[in-house]
Amino acid sequence: MDDLELFDLYNKTSDKKKENFKNKVNSTLHITSNYNKVECNYEWLDIMEDTIHYIDNILRNPNRFIVNEEDVVKIELARRITVESIKHLSKNTNFIQDFDPKTGDVRPSKILNINKEESYNTYENRFIYSLIQNMKFYITRKKRNLVASSSLKDNKTFDYQASSKLGSEHINLQVMLDSKKEEKKENKNEEGLDVFKRIEKLELQISDLTQAQVYQDINKLHIALVTSPIKKTNVILKNVNFQYAVKLWNYMQENMEDDVKKTHESKDYYDTDTLKKYMDESFLLNYLVIDTLNNEEASYDKKEITEKLVSNMVSKIMDISGGSLNEDELKDIVSKQYSVIKYKTVVNDKEIYKIFKDNMDEYLNTLKSIKF
Secondary structure, three states: OOOOHHHHHHHHOOHHHHHHHHHOOEEEEEEEEEEEEEEEOOHHHHHHHHHHHHHHHHHHOOOOEEEEEEEEEEHHHOOOOOHHHHHHHHHOHHHEEEEOOOOOOEEEOEEEEEEEEEEOOOHHHHHHHHHHHHHHHHHHHHHHOOOOEEEEEEEEEEEEEEEEEEOOEEEEEEEEEEEEEEEEEEOOOOOOOOHHHHHHHHHHHHHHHOOOHHHHHHHHHOOOOOOOOOOOOHHHHHOHHHHHHHHHHHHHHHOOOOOEEEEEEEEEEEOOOHHHHHHHHHHHHHHHHHHHHHHOHHHHHHHHHHHHHHHHHHHHHHHHOOOOOOHHHHHHHHHHHHHHHHHHHHHHHHHHHHHHHHHHHHHHHHHHHOOO
């Protein structure tokens, strides 16, 4: 930019002319701008999509334990007699109804019944159940203010009007600059699905998780949901699937705010500072350009023609000499011819003056001889 010819034009212009122009400038700069930016953060969606299959792994191999339900029932209602039942009866002889000393047979009226059942009601499974419930709630909340894509709109207008005066010359300039910038970023995944399709797919996957037996069993218990902080059981600490589940849990707990950030700025004013100064200086440069049409174009043309004539003359001299002339010899020839031509010009001027003077004297003498 430093080699722009416009700078040469500015530097060649007299300081007085530039100063006079600036002092007479009368200008206004009207600026309007509208800036709208929407930034969407769908990190939560990425994390859920990455974690969903780890939750599926947990539900396919749930943590379980055996529940022993003990109850003293009538002998005819007992389903199974175990070692624990005999031990309990030996400690509670009041339940013995009849005893045969000869055979050693004992007939109890009641006995301990132990019913063993497999249960999914573990802390780890309740945690996963609560996590799925929170995921459904989280997605519903995010969908309320869902924006499909990030966007940017930045529109600006400059309306510059100015006038100045140099002597009898009046200069006017009007510049209308309109700038528009629009950007849109679609939040698509590797499969090319937009946000709405991704959420729809995620909700279907969560619905499939709720069909698992462990989820159904815990749901029937109407348990209270697990809350933070999550207990660091051995299973949760050592199982990779649970580690990803805990990571998702913590993220949802810490990022409940709206992920859509909207920025809006609108301006409408007349600038009187730096921007107006720039435009005033640009006004001067524009004037200097158009001013060359009258003042400098001819001189530039003369210079260009002179350079071409000199170039042609030097080329012919070099051709005639066969290229044997060196730079000093060429300068000597040009110098001598310059002196001769300059002398002829001076002589011609003197001859013209002498002829003009002689004719004027003759004309004056003729007038004197005439009698009126």
